[in-house]
Amino acid sequence: MNPLYSSAEIRAIEQAAAAALPDGALMQRAGQAGANAALDLLPFSTANAKVLVLAGPGNNGGDALETAAHLAYAGAQVTILHFPPQSERSAERAAAMQRAQTSDARFADLDAAAIAATEWTLVVDGLFGIGLQRPLAGALRAVAETVNGLKCSVLSLDLPSGLDADTGAIVGPDGVAIHATHTVTFIGNKPGLHTCDGRDYAGLVDVSRLDIDAAHFAPARLHLNDVKFFSRHLRARRHNTHKGSYGNVAVIGGAQGMTGAPLLASRTALNSGAGRVYTLFVEDALPCDFGQPELMCRTAAGFDLEQATLVAGPGLGASPYASDMLASAIASGSALLADADALNLLAANPRLQTALAQRPGGSVLTPHPLEAARLLGCSIAEVQADRVGMARKLAAKLNAHVVLKGSGTVIAAPNGDAVINTTGNPALATAGTGDVLSGLCGSLMAQGWPMWEAALAGVWLHGMAADVLVTEGAGPIGLTAGELIPAIRVALNRMVQHHGR
Numbered sequence: 494m495n496p497l498y499s500s501a502e503i504r505a506i507e508q509a510a511a512a513a514l515p516d517g518a519l520m521q522r523a524g525q526a527g528a529n530a531a532l533d534l535l536p537f538s539t540a541n542a543k544v545l546v547l548a549g550p551g552n553n554g555g556d557a558l559e560t561a562a563h564l565a566y567a568g569a570q571v572t573i574l575h576f577p578p579q580s581e582r583s584a585e586r587a588a589a590m591q592r593a594q595t596s597d598a599r600f601a602d603l604d605a606a607a608i609a610a611t612e613w614t615l616v617v618d619g620l621f622g623i624g625l626q627r628p629l630a631g632a633l634r635a636v637a638e639t640v641n642g643l644k645c646s647v648l649s650l651d652l653p654s655g656l657d658a659d660t661g662a663i664v665g666p667d668g669v670a671i672h673a674t675h676t677v678t679f680i681g682n683k684p685g686l687h688t689c690d691g692r693d694y695a696g697l698v699d700v701s702r703l704d705i706d707a708a709h710f711a712p713a714r715l716h717l718n719d720v721k722f723f724s725r726h727l728r729a730r731r732h733n734t735h736k737g738s739y740g741n742v743a744v745i746g747g748a749q750g751m752t753g754a755p756l757l758a759s760r761t762a763l764n765s766g767a768g769r770v771y772t773l774f775v776e777d778a779l780p781c782d783f784g785q786p787e788l789m790c791r792t793a794a795g796f797d798l799e800q801a802t803l804v805a806g807p808g809l810g811a812s813p814y815a816s817d818m819l820a821s822a823i824a825s826g827s828a829l830l831a832d833a834d835a836l837n838l839l840a841a842n843p844r845l846q847t848a849l850a851q852r853p854g855g856s857v858l859t860p861h862p863l864e865a866a867r868l869l870g871c872s873i874a875e876v877q878a879d880r881v882g883m884a885r886k887l888a889a890k891l892n893a894h895v896v897l898k899g900s901g902t903v904i905a906a907p908n909g910d911a912v913i914n915t916t917g918n919p920a921l922a923t924a925g926t927g928d929v930l931s932g933l934c935g936s937l938m939a940q941g942w943p944m945w946e947a948a949l950a951g952v953w954l955h956g957m958a959a960d961v962l963v964t965e966g967a968g969p970i971g972l973t974a975g976e977l978i979p980a981i982r983v984a985l986n987r988m989v990q991h992h993g994r
């Protein structure tokens with residue numbers, strides 16, 4: 494189910510597979526897969542296609558040379574810009590070079606201006622794959638920047654050159670990466686294509702396993718999110734039920750000037766199926782949410798925290814009373830999700846962290862990178878440089894299911910299992926969308942979903958709602974968090990219709 498492999502795991506699979514195959518078989522298969530992916534992007538009359546193939550100094554360059562030879566045999570006008578290895582390379586790369594040299598592909602020493610002056614149909618990027626060790630510099634950087642200015646399709650082999658396969662960060666400092674429209678990745682899918690800068694740079698990702706025997710693939714601890722991971726909790730509703738059957742949610746927040754945040758979370762919880770929703774205010778309570786009068790607005794003081802799933806944090810503020818409320822929520826026996834200001838209060842108070850980590854049932858945390866950085870005592874840049882690793886670290890540290898938000902949201906469990914989400918788009922980069930996510934996950938938990946599945950389904954639905962709204966033209970520019978709520982309701986009901994029992 495959508496496994497993702499680190500580059501170390503890919504190399505181990507490759508070594509085991511290569512041992513049982515003739516020399517160069519995997520590079521030849523990669524070249525064939527690269528050519529097939531390229532042909533899909535070329536017009537039917539291949540002879541009119543001008544293809545620029547960038548071949549780097551390592552085995553990724555070998556894949557590119559194989560691809561170039563296939564495309565030339567298929568009749569395309571192929572130009573190869575070759576960056577020769579600094580030292581002796583593998584026999585398979587030498588064989589790929591020979592095949593390219595004996596094909597009709599033309600080797601040319603093009604500079605940036607010459608590349609920009611030609612109208613290419615397609616660029617094939619085989620500069621670097623999983624062996625990239627430092628930022629692109631000099632002529633390589635100039636080529637990447639020029640290619641990024643072209644209008645044509647760009648197919649990256651294995652991964653966009655310049656990107657870290659494990660983290661999705663552009664290798665820096667001050668690095669550049671090829672901005673691909675398509676990526677065909679070899680042996681197994683890679684986390685770096687799906688989080689951090691990966692989603693922007695990889696384009697459409699296709700996986701070619703190079704016909705490697707399934708026995709060589711060890712079980713993965715990291716996957717792409719998939720409805721299959723949580724679909725068994727999508728249950729059709731029974732007639733003979735009532736509001737008590739679908740759980741209570743209490744959102745704890747609403748300091749002065751921040752009443753919108755708990756209302757967004759509460760409205761989402763209600764519209765995604767929770768039976769009763771309480772909005773608890775740490776300062777003066779609103780008499781009612783006139784836009785959603787079904788919500789029960791109360792002051793937090795005196796509320797019995799044992800009677801609801803708790804969503805603590807939206808607009809909670811940083812007062813000592815807010816901190817006391819969070820401590821009570823942590824001490825309660827109720828399921829707990831902590832977001833926003835609750836995460837900042839936690840970051841500032843090691844005792845609260847210890848209490849959270851000792852909760853018998855654990856908890857769910859939904860930090861954005863800055864909140865995660867505060868909790869981990871590091872910088873945002875350090876979080877973004879290894880989103881999966883940092884989400885896992887935080888999950889282990891606080892014994893919590895961590896939802897690290899951002900492009901390619903990472904969901905990590907305390908045991909190290911992790912998932913990267915595939916839905917969502919930049920429309921979500923606006924105020925209040927985090928409150929909507931926390932209310933949604935809390936609502937699913939109140940309806941009996943385990944925390945892990947509630948987090949997976951929550952981020953999936955939240956992103957899907959944004960994707961649908963953008964398709965309809967309501968974003969990405971100017972979408973508001975509140976608009977997500979009815980779209981989430983539709984997406985959830987559709988999923989229950991398709992998958993529910």
Ligand SMILES: NC(=O)C1=CN([C@@H]2O[C@H](COP(=O)(O)OP(=O)(O)OC[C@H]3O[C@@H](n4cnc5c(N)ncnc54)[C@H](O)[C@@H]3O)[C@@H](O)[C@H]2O)[C@@H](O)CC1
Binds near residue numbers: 507519621626629651
């Ligand atoms: N090992 C495998 O699993 C397989 C690898 N294949 C391809 O081979 C790739 C990995 O090959 P390599 O390990 O040779 O790695 P790469 O081809 O990614 O590049 C490594 C080479 O580039 C140099 N280098 C790294 N960063 C540089 C920079 N910024 N500027 C200049 N030179 C730099 C290194 O010194 C080394 O010579 C994969 O991504 C894939 O495309 C495929 O042929 C199929 C099998």
Ligand SMILES: [K+]
Binds near residue numbers: 618621650651
């Ligand atoms: K590449």
